[in-house]
Amino acid sequence: MQSFIIAKKELTLLIRDKLTATVLFVLPFAMILILGLLLGEGFGQKTDDLMRISVLNLDKGFGLNNKPWAQHAIEDMVSTPNIKVEIIQNKELAEQLVKTGKRAAVIIFNPDFSDRVNECSFLSTGVNPFHRDGIYLEKLQVSIVKDNKQPATSAIIESVCQIALLRIVMPWMIGKAFEKLGDPEFIELLGKEVSLPIPPSLRLLIPKDKIPLGELLELASGKDVVLAKNYREKVGAGIQTALTGQFKNYNLTGKSWASLTRSVNNSETVNTLTTFKNEDGTGILKRGAIRYQILVPSFTVMFTFSLILISGWIFVAEKRQGTFNRLLSTPVSTPNILLGKFLPTIIISLFQIFFLLGLGKVLLGLKIGLPSWTLSDWMIALIILPLATSFCVASFSLLIGLLSKNETQLALFSSVPVCLFALIGGCIFPWEMMPDNAKTLAFLTPQGWALEAFREIMPSSFDTTTDFQLIWKSTLVLTSMGFILISITWITLGRIRFGNS
Amino acid sequence: MTQTHSVILKIENITKLHGQFKALNTISLEINRAEIFGLLGPNGAGKSTLLSILAGASKPSSGFAWLDGMEIQPNNLKLRARIGLVPQDFAFYEDLTAKENLLFFGQLFGMQGQVLTNKVNEILEIIGLDDEKAHQYSKYFSGGMKRRLNLGIALVHSPDILMLDEPTVGVDPQSRNRIFEAIKIINAMGTTVIYTTHYMEEAESLCNRIAILNHGEIIACDTLQNLLSLTQTTINFSIHENDQTKSGILQNKLPELKSEPLQGSYSLTSHKNSTPDIINLLVNEKIQIINLHLDSPNLEKVFLSLTGRHLRD
Ligand SMILES: Nc1ncnc2c1ncn2[C@@H]1O[C@H](COP(=O)(O)OP(=O)(O)O)[C@@H](O)[C@H]1O
Numbered sequence: 132m133q134s135f136i137i138a139k140k141e142l143t144l145l146i147r148d149k150l151t152a153t154v155l156f157v158l159p160f161a162m163i164l165i166l167g168l169l170l171g172e173g174f175g176q177k178t179d180d181l182m183r184i185s186v187l188n189l190d191k192g193f194g195l196n197n198k199p200w201a202q203h204a205i206e207d208m209v210s211t212p213n214i215k216v217e218i219i220q221n222k223e224l225a226e227q228l229v230k231t232g233k234r235a236a237v238i239i240f241n242p243d244f245s246d247r248v249n250e251c252s253f254l255s256t257g258v259n260p261f262h263r264d265g266i267y268l269e270k271l272q273v274s275i276v277k278d279n280k281q282p283a284t285s286a287i288i289e290s291v292c293q294i295a296l297l298r299i300v301m302p303w304m305i306g307k308a309f310e311k312l313g314d315p316e317f318i319e320l321l322g323k324e325v326s327l328p329i330p331p332s333l334r335l336l337i338p339k340d341k342i343p344l345g346e347l348l349e350l351a352s353g354k355d356v357v358l359a360k361n362y363r364e365k366v367g368a369g370i371q372t373a374l375t376g377q378f379k380n381y382n383l384t385g386k387s388w389a390s391l392t393r394s395v396n397n398s399e400t401v402n403t404l405t406t407f408k409n410e411d412g413t414g415i416l417k418r419g420a421i422r423y424q425i426l427v428p429s430f431t432v433m434f435t436f437s438l439i440l441i442s443g444w445i446f447v448a449e450k451r452q453g454t455f456n457r458l459l460s461t462p463v464s465t466p467n468i469l470l471g472k473f474l475p476t477i478i479i480s481l482f483q484i485f486f487l488l489g490l491g492k493v494l495l496g497l498k499i500g501l502p503s504w505t506l507s508d509w510m511i512a513l514i515i516l517p518l519a520t521s522f523c524v525a526s527f528s529l530l531i532g533l534l535s536k537n538e539t540q541l542a543l544f545s546s547v548p549v550c551l552f553a554l555i556g557g558c559i560f561p562w563e564m565m566p567d568n569a570k571t572l573a574f575l576t577p578q579g580w581a582l583e584a585f586r587e588i589m590p591s592s593f594d595t596t597t598d599f600q601l602i603w604k605s606t607l608v609l610t611s612m613g614f615i616l617i618s619i620t621w622i623t624l625g626r627i628r629f630g631n632s
Numbered sequence: 633m634t635q636t637h638s639v640i641l642k643i644e645n646i647t648k649l650h651g652q653f654k655a656l657n658t659i660s661l662e663i664n665r666a667e668i669f670g671l672l673g674p675n676g677a678g679k680s681t682l683l684s685i686l687a688g689a690s691k692p693s694s695g696f697a698w699l700d701g702m703e704i705q706p707n708n709l710k711l712r713a714r715i716g717l718v719p720q721d722f723a724f725y726e727d728l729t730a731k732e733n734l735l736f737f738g739q740l741f742g743m744q745g746q747v748l749t750n751k752v753n754e755i756l757e758i759i760g761l762d763d764e765k766a767h768q769y770s771k772y773f774s775g776g777m778k779r780r781l782n783l784g785i786a787l788v789h790s791p792d793i794l795m796l797d798e799p800t801v802g803v804d805p806q807s808r809n810r811i812f813e814a815i816k817i818i819n820a821m822g823t824t825v826i827y828t829t830h831y832m833e834e835a836e837s838l839c840n841r842i843a844i845l846n847h848g849e850i851i852a853c854d855t856l857q858n859l860l861s862l863t864q865t866t867i868n869f870s871i872h873e874n875d876q877t878k879s880g881i882l883q884n885k886l887p888e889l890k891s892e893p894l895q896g897s898y899s900l901t902s903h904k905n906s907t908p909d910i911i912n913l914l915v916n917e918k919i920q921i922i923n924l925h926l927d928s929p930n931l932e933k934v935f936l937s938l939t940g941r942h943l944r945d
């Protein structure tokens with residue numbers, strides 16, 4: 132009861148102190164907002180080992196196996212290790228992404244792409260897409276929009292595109308050409324072009340030095356038209372067989388890179404095909420930007436723990452002003468007085484958490500929870516976890532406030548839990564930006580545990596499940612840390628003499 | 633029996649050590665019910681240290697104190713309701729109004745509702761803070777008003793014994809009078825008062841009995857009258873230059889007479905001769921007095937005579 136009277140007084144004082152209220156509520160939100168607007172889209176995301184290729188597919192035709200050639204090209208890139216392909220939905224978006232520098236380049240397969248590939252042939256009548264350095268993109272109706280400010284990245288993207296196209300077009304053209312080998316017209320052509328020398332012993336029969344292959348076949352068939360055709364086909368098949376035998380490692384009729392090269396796909400099939408998602412938010416506040424999913428929990432945890440400094444400050448000021456001695460001269464026991472200082476910290480901390488999450492949700496489009504959550508899931512996320520966090524904060528505040536004799540000591544003592552732990556705990560630089568073993572260190576701090584759990588309840592776009600076990604674990608750790616701190620406070624209390632004693 | 637009945641606070645051989653330093657040295661005192669008891673001593677004498685022990689805010693190194701037979705100890709919560717301590721430094725919340733401060737501390741003493749409201753209004757009246765001031769944040773108060781609020785908070789739970797630690801330091805005369813009035817009112821209602829100060833005038837004008845504390849020791853403790861009688865009145869007078877030949881007569885009749893450096897000036901400090909005696913003597917001898925003044929005894933002189941140094945140096 133008396134603790135509540137003291138708690139109420141503490142809250143009144145805190146609310147009347149405008150500066151403190153600002154620091155507690157406005158400052159963290161302002162920092163979230165400022166960083167949210169300043170930081171790029173990639174903030175806090177795992178620095179990718181994968182090269183991202185953005186593709187706009189407008190292809191209307193069909194190619195091998197009745198599949199658009201663009202589709203073949205995209206699949207080719209997807210199955211390339213270290214490359215992930217992102218599908219851009221439309222041309223305006225593609226141009227905008229490049230113009231704003233968010234993408235270095237976007238590959239566009241224009242509507243006629245498949246038709247053009249189909250026309251590619253080594254025959255003089257077909258389209259020849261090759262030049263010395265690769266493929267004429269424009270001949271295949273492929274275009275690349277590039278950001279001039281990112282020449283290196285767009286050059287890499289272009290060569291990835293070149294390679295993919297080569298691997299599509301080459302087998303296709305070789306396959307078609309190889310088929311041509313069996314064509315009677317081809318053999319006829321061959322028969323005219325290739326002349327064989329006649330050995331002297333046969334010169335009596337054929338009074339020539341050389342004879343074209345075609346004539347020879349005609350001779351052999353004895354002017355039988357059907358038989359002659361038959362022979363020609365045999366020659367064609369013979370050439371094909373011979374070549375097949377010669378290039379045992381290749382399936383010359385495969386028409387695709389994989390079958391041409393008889394390669395087995397041994398790269399792990401990871402799904403590296405995604406569609407472009409706007410993770411940069413909309414409007415001036417960048418509502419819904421993915422980085423808020425990291426910024427909000429980080430700053431919420433960091434500023435909640437900064438209560439250690441503020442509560443401690445009020446406590447120390449009270450001790451120095453003599454009001455604490457006056458409290459000690461009332462019939463309220465010391466543990467009750469301390470409880471009266473402990474409760475407001477919990478309340479303010481809870482309030483701060485709800486304030487930041489609420490404002491984040493309303494103003495910044497922060498995503499909290501998943502559609503699959505049950506009522507008890509929501510309770511764990513929004514009541515139990517914040518309570519455990521606040522409990523830990525309040526315990527820390529009490530101990531530091533009790534141990535500090537003056538403001539200087541307080542600043543010194545609290546710099547460890549407020550600043551250092553926030554840094555180690557990942558509140559300032561997300562774990563994704565830190566070395567791998569940094570996260571191990573983070574779990575030595577309450578902030579690390581709190582942040583891990585709070586990030587779990589504010590899922591990033593890839594999360595489809597929530598690890599409630601992790602949230603429970605964090606809750607348990609935070610509560611235990613709180614109890615340990617309270618025990619230390621209790622032991623300290625027995626040794627501390629207040630006032631002028 | 634009657635004597636023990638009138639004693640509300642008994643202090644026996646209290647010693648307080650700060651490390652090697654003896655802030656209090658075997659203090660023994662008895663304070664009577666409903667009196668205003670003065671504790672006079674220079675800065676650093678140990679007044680605050682003693683009050684803090686008597687208020688149960690700290691423990692003596694040795695010795696005891698009893699309030700109505702109950703030993704005063706820091707963890708005795710029941711005793712706290714009977715004691716009101718006005719600390720030397722301001723001890724209230726500057727971001728609360730005067731009224732809020734009073735209500736808050738009243739609540740901590742278990743008071744509530746109309747009883748508390750009435751008491752708070754009564755105290756605001758006693759310490760002379762009007763309604764407007766009562767609703768002002770106390771950080772905007774003048775030094776005098778802060779002192780008065782500091783006093784008021786110690787009164788809210790109607791303690792049996794009120795202990796004030798230099799409650800008039802840095803206040804204007806008007807506030808000082810207010811504080812004195814308040815103390816007298818409270819005392820008239822039956823509250824015992826221990827008043828600590830290093831201003832001897834305050835002790836003289838307010839206290840029934842006074843203890844003089846120096847270097848942690850009680851060097852005197854008695855009623856004001858008895859303390860003053862430890863020193864004598866000094867009579868200073870000068871005679872006309874024509875009568876200076878008669879100085880021999882004076883020296884004869886008044887062996888303790890001292891000649892002052894200024895010619896014709898004398899001073900006399902004596903038990904034997906009262907002022908009228910001397911005036912009679914001068915008139916009878918037809919010696920013309922041009923100047924006469926009395927230096928009455930005061931606590932300053934008492935302190936000087938007891939310690940050989942001044943109260944305020
Ligand atoms: N905590 C302490 N540690 C060491 N010395 C102290 C402490 N508190 C008071 N003293 C010393 O004890 C003496 C008495 O102090 P105090 O009771 O405050 O004197 P007063 O109130 O009469 O001015 C002073 O010399 C002071 O320096």
Ligand SMILES: [Mg+2]
Nearest residue numbers: 679680720797
């Ligand atoms: Mg003092």
